[in-house]
Amino acid sequence: MTSHPLLEVDGLRVAIRRQDTALTVLDGVSFAVGASQCLGIVGESGCGKSLTLRAAMGLLPPGIERTGGKIRLSLQPGAAPSEVQAGQVAGRGLAMVFQDSHASLDPTMRVGTFIAETVRRRGGTSRSDARRQAVELLASVGVPDPKVRFNAYPHELSGGMRQRVAIALALATDPRVLLCDEPTTALDVTLQAQILRLLNTARTERGLGMIFVSHDIAVIRQIADVVAVMYAGQIIEIGTVSDVLDRPRHPYARALIDAVPSIDGPVGPFRSVPGSPPDPIDYGSACRFLDRCGHRDTACEGVVNGIDGREAGHRSACVHNGTLAHGLEAT
Amino acid sequence: MSAGRLHFVVGRLAQVFPVLAALLLIVVLLQQMMPGDPARVIAGPRATAEQVVQVRHELGLDRPIFEQFGRHVSNLLQGDLGTSNRTGIPITTIVGDRIGVTVWLLFGGLLVSTLLAMPAALLMALRPRSRGARICSRALTIIINCPPFWVGLMLASVLALGTGWLPVGGFGVDFGDRVRSMILPSLTIGLAVMPLLARSAAASLSQVLTADHVTTARSLGVSGWPLVRRHLLRNALPPAITLLAIQAAALLFGAVIVEQTFGLPGLGAEMITAASQRDFPVVQALTLIFGLAIIGINLLADLAVALLDPRTTWR
Numbered sequence: 001m002t003s004h005p006l007l008e009v010d011g012l013r014v015a016i017r018r019q020d021t022a023l024t025v026l027d028g029v030s031f032a033v034g035a036s037q038c039l040g041i042v043g044e045s046g047c048g049k050s051l052t053l054r055a056a057m058g059l060l061p062p063g064i065e066r067t068g069g070k071i072r073l074s075l076q077p078g079a080a081p082s083e084v085q086a087g088q089v090a091g092r093g094l095a096m097v098f099q100d101s102h103a104s105l106d107p108t109m110r111v112g113t114f115i116a117e118t119v120r121r122r123g124g125t126s127r128s129d130a131r132r133q134a135v136e137l138l139a140s141v142g143v144p145d146p147k148v149r150f151n152a153y154p155h156e157l158s159g160g161m162r163q164r165v166a167i168a169l170a171l172a173t174d175p176r177v178l179l180c181d182e183p184t185t186a187l188d189v190t191l192q193a194q195i196l197r198l199l200n201t202a203r204t205e206r207g208l209g210m211i212f213v214s215h216d217i218a219v220i221r222q223i224a225d226v227v228a229v230m231y232a233g234q235i236i237e238i239g240t241v242s243d244v245l246d247r248p249r250h251p252y253a254r255a256l257i258d259a260v261p262s263i264d265g266p267v268g269p270f271r272s273v274p275g276s277p278p279d280p281i282d283y284g285s286a287c288r289f290l291d292r293c294g295h296r297d298t299a300c301e302g303v304v305n306g307i308d309g310r311e312a313g314h315r316s317a318c319v320h321n322g323t324l325a326h327g328l329e330a331t
Numbered sequence: 332m333s334a335g336r337l338h339f340v341v342g343r344l345a346q347v348f349p350v351l352a353a354l355l356l357i358v359v360l361l362q363q364m365m366p367g368d369p370a371r372v373i374a375g376p377r378a379t380a381e382q383v384v385q386v387r388h389e390l391g392l393d394r395p396i397f398e399q400f401g402r403h404v405s406n407l408l409q410g411d412l413g414t415s416n417r418t419g420i421p422i423t424t425i426v427g428d429r430i431g432v433t434v435w436l437l438f439g440g441l442l443v444s445t446l447l448a449m450p451a452a453l454l455m456a457l458r459p460r461s462r463g464a465r466i467c468s469r470a471l472t473i474i475i476n477c478p479p480f481w482v483g484l485m486l487a488s489v490l491a492l493g494t495g496w497l498p499v500g501g502f503g504v505d506f507g508d509r510v511r512s513m514i515l516p517s518l519t520i521g522l523a524v525m526p527l528l529a530r531s532a533a534a535s536l537s538q539v540l541t542a543d544h545v546t547t548a549r550s551l552g553v554s555g556w557p558l559v560r561r562h563l564l565r566n567a568l569p570p571a572i573t574l575l576a577i578q579a580a581a582l583l584f585g586a587v588i589v590e591q592t593f594g595l596p597g598l599g600a601e602m603i604t605a606a607s608q609r610d611f612p613v614v615q616a617l618t619l620i621f622g623l624a625i626i627g628i629n630l631l632a633d634l635a636v637a638l639l640d641p642r643t644t645w646r
Contacts, residue, residue: 059549061541091552098550103543107642108565117561118551153641156333166547173551 040224112150234306443521
């Protein structure tokens with residue numbers, strides 16, 4: 001890893017705006033991604049994984065706003081990350097691959113034309129040059145017959161092929177950091193492995209930073225270097241893949257990982273995390289996992305913040321951080 | 332053109348034939364269903380019963396319905412629309428004289444409604460919370476509730492009688508006069524069609540605006556006018572075009588009223604005169620022409636949608 005991170009998210013806060021009030025749904029999310037590094041973000045639905053990516057891109061849906069925090073992006077190779085405005089970096093440093101490749105490609109545009117236009121938007125490329133680059137990009141993401149597929153419409157391609165096209169589109173902007181919002185969730189396991197391999201190749205060849213959001217822990221294990229666990233709009237644990245996935249410290253992270261059925265573990269009922277995450281309206285200053293936690297005590301009712309994911313090392317937001325670790329592993 | 336779209340075009344063209352047959356059948360049956368006896372009208376009020384029978388025989392009205400239908404179709408195929416009961420002038424001549432005005436009017440109405448509806452739709456979809464969008468939305472509610480004949484009279488009294496800028500009625504002789512005389516009628520028709528068009532285009536635009544593929548385009552750095560032109564309009568236009576085609580009947584009906592209001596010598600005005608004087612051959616011919624126009628407009632709209640949306644296939 002280089003000395004500078006490529007992307008730094010610092011104290012990101014996002015709120016849903018209602019008439020007069022603002023409901024905070026992302027509360028002080030901080031992390032950093034370096035060149036060729038992949039940060040995995042896991043957590044159950046509604047915890048703010050995708051919202052984090054959207055906020056970083058400046059592509060929040062109407063009615064949802066960034067209310068605090070800074071985004072810093074290294075725009076030149078080797079340069080220190082500098083603060084950027086929301087919406088300034090979409091397609092200019094940051095690019096995104098979405099979950100549903102069927103809905104996420106414009107049905108009225110030939111895929112090659114779309115890629116070539118995206119290449120041209122970077123400037124300084126002639127029409128024929130952009131076309132050639134688009135064919136090369138299609139070939140590089142493993143689309144067979146790229147010259148023929150150039151003229152295909154999205155609905156004429158299979159799901160796996162569409163996701164390859166979506167990746168080629170994102171790469172056409174020559175991004176520094178690629179944000180992946182569950183890009184393999186809609187695919188079967190074989191395709192999933194192919195797409196993961198493809199993303200990994202792009203990452204190492206181009207020195208891309210990558211953020212990979214998924215609720216599939218097996219996928220995260222394959223692609224990520226560092227894993228952040230999100231719960232109720234905060235990062236509650238972060239560390240290397242083996243640290244977090246094999247030796248989780250936060251009771252929620254432990255429960256989430258235990259919920260994954262194992263092929264060689266004992267046969268029994270599926271384990272799930274009892275209860276459901278709190279409504280953002282009930283987010284307080286106390287630990288947000290309090291009501292579902294088997295290890296709660298009075299210390300949990302004090303101020304418990306999310307952790308700053310920019311610092312290195314294995315850390316958890318749980319007030320019992322070190323002390324509970326042994327007890328957790330025994331369960 | 333892909334195989335699917337070609338298939339669509341062929342299939343859609345083939346579909347025209349049964350509709351045409353149904354239209355012809357209705358036009359012929361119309362004569363049977365109309366109140367009053369055309370033979371009696373033609374023969375005049377003082378004709379004897381024998382004379383009426385004679386006229387009916389000459390017109391072929393005593394023949395079985397299918398024979399009448401066959402004769403009608405074969406006449407049509409030879410370009411013969413029949414002759415007017417009233418004046419004895421061939422209907423093709425009447426239509427030839429008057430169709431120009433109606434076509435002018437329809438294109439004018441289409442132009443005005445599109446020019447008014449598109450900016451309104453874009454404003455309401457892209458800046459839904461702005462002042463302009465709110466004003467637009469209320470104005471549309473008011474306009475949609477104004478009947479065309481009243482709008483026409485109001486426009487005439489304010490913009491023509493009040494200022495003398497524009498002619499109150501009639502159809503000029505040279506090109507400049509004609510354009511001037513078309514302004515108020517086009518505005519009247521355009522205003523009648525525009526609210527629904529603007530509403531549906533706005534709804535369709537705002538739906539496309541939240542579509543995932545638009546988010547993708549924005550994530551690639553597409554914004555502003557290129558985003559609207561390249562990704563929004565192409566996806567939002569098909570529903571609006573389809574609605575416009577469905578509105579074609581309303582547009583033609585509007586033409587009938589507007590021609591009457593502004594004293595334009597078009598097909599719509601002729602239709603009203605002919606109907607009030609029981610000039611059946613003319614009514615029949617005009618019904619056929621209006622029907623053909625609606626079929627044609629819908630066909631064009633469907634083909635345009637197929638052109639815009641590559642996913643179109645024939646089911």
